Amino acid sequence: MTTTNAATATATVPEATRPAHRSPQVLRWLGAYTASTLGDSVYYLALSWSAVSGGSPAQAGLVMAVAAVPRALLMLGGGVMADRLGPRRVVIASDAVRCLVVLGLAATLFLASPGLWALAAVALVFGVVDALFLPAVGALPPRIAERDQLARVQGMRGLAYRLGAVLGAPLGGLAVALGGPATAFGIAGILFALSLPLLGALKLRPLPQEDETRDGTALRDLADGLRYLRGHQALGPLMIVVLLADLGFTGPLNVGLAILSEQRGWGASGIGWVLAGFGTGAAGASLLLTVKGHVPRAGLVMGWTMAVGAVSIGALAYLPLLPLAALAAVSVGLLAGLSGALCNALVQTECDPAYLGRVSAVSSLGSLGLAPLSFPVTGAAIGLWGPGPVFVASAAVCALSGVYALAVPALRRAELPK
Incomplete structure (x- = not known):
């Protein structure tokens, strides 16, 4: 040479x-x-x-x-x-x-x-x-x-x-x-x-579609993206998994935790410690992915971490001591952080880049648009039945997201590229 x-x-x-x-x-x-x-x-x-x-x-x-x-x-x-x-x-x-x-x-x-x-x-x-x-x-x-x-x-x-x-x-x-x-x-x-x-x-890789002239309207592009999601064996079910996980998770974390801390006498500092535990666990999951770079059998791991993490969410309402609740929050953060990162990684590896903006929008809509609607429902339910049953019900919704992921073959067998 x-x-x-x-x-x-x-x-x-x-x-x-x-x-x-x-x-x-x-x-x-x-x-x-x-x-x-x-x-x-x-x-x-x-x-x-x-x-x-x-x-x-x-x-x-x-x-x-x-x-x-x-x-x-x-x-x-x-x-x-x-x-x-x-x-x-x-x-x-x-x-x-x-x-x-x-x-x-x-x-x-x-x-x-x-x-x-x-x-x-x-x-x-x-x-x-x-x-x-x-x-x-x-x-x-x-x-x-x-x-x-x-x-x-x-x-x-x-x-x-x-x-x-x-x-x-x-x-x-x-x-x-x-x-x-x-x-x-x-x-x-x-x-x-x-x-x-x-x-x-930043220098972005061009997409093949970028050389073609778009002659459709924005509404037609949106409909095309939704059809793409509906027809995709993995991405369509994955959007349902993300929505269920967000609906079950955000209410207890954003509303239930404050009520629980007040009832337990932990005060505002107690909320801080529990949230710090969650943040520590989530950061640990992110660090694991940063260092490892690849998780074998990603779909299977995602489903199981969602299902197992739901147990920790339900347990939060039955732990009377603040240190135990903070430790449970570490477990929630670790498992939810890992499953969430794997969801995002699978979205980006499974999706055709030409549709990724629209698919990301559907995924974000669940957590930022629909899930917050559960806040007043969570507060009212805790007022009627107490935190225990509500946290358990929320945990069941989170567990359902993991079970659904494991039940769909295309998701269960989904892999991240090596």
Whole structure:
């Protein structure tokens, strides 16, 4: 082989032969995702503090809930936009809008006291932007990493999310304490801005469909995506699994845990310890995937971790001591974190990349649009029957998601590429 040929061969060694944690492309995406997640955490803390300080508890709750409506209504449309325009463009536009809106709110708060209407308007914009951002973020990894690295990428994404949640809240609290909500909103805007050059430097793999002219409408694209999901042996059932898991999991974690802590006398610190246990377990699952990079018999493992993790969810309501509840939460976080990451990895490896925005939108719609509807139902049910039966019923729904995954041959036999 000549020197020129050797150099050519070296130059054409695919980027994908590198593990994801050594790929510049993946690291740029991860840095942008981490900055955006930190910005989200700081923003939500500043928003909740400002809403509570400027109005009644009911008004504050309304401000915090405003974002959920457009997010749920527009999520499927966001998936269509991600597939039509490309996920990188949509994510860049989303973070740019969030940056400008939050910095504008920070400047307004420095100069005046606009009241709750300004906070509600910003929350509404964030709901619309989230409906575009979330499907596009889910569609990016297969465009920057090889299929055999997608499980590792999901592990890295999970670690980044936990880092943003752990560091973002204290950072936002410190900013509010030192300079008020305006300072916190300003820091959130800067964090959103940090993601933009990293996203701009990404080089996405082209899809075969990108060379073809789209002559259909957005509504036709949406219908086409839903038909694709319905006809896919693994992805269609996987959407049902994700929905059942979210419906069973989010109510106890978001509403039931607060009621349980009050009844047990654990107080607000008790909620913190239990959530810290959950976060620790979820971070451990993400770290496992990041290091290992491949889980054999992924569909089988996903089903069993969902079914076994449901036992820990049900046990939470019957553990009178806070340390035991925190340990149970570690188990919930570990098993739910692993099954959730495997769900995401299977979505990205099973799905044709041309449909990934729309499929990611359907997957996100369950957790962010439909599952929150269970919150008032969970609270009312605990008021009628107590936490024990409600946690057990929620655990049964989670277990059903795992049993269903194991019962569908295409899911049970699903594998991640090596």
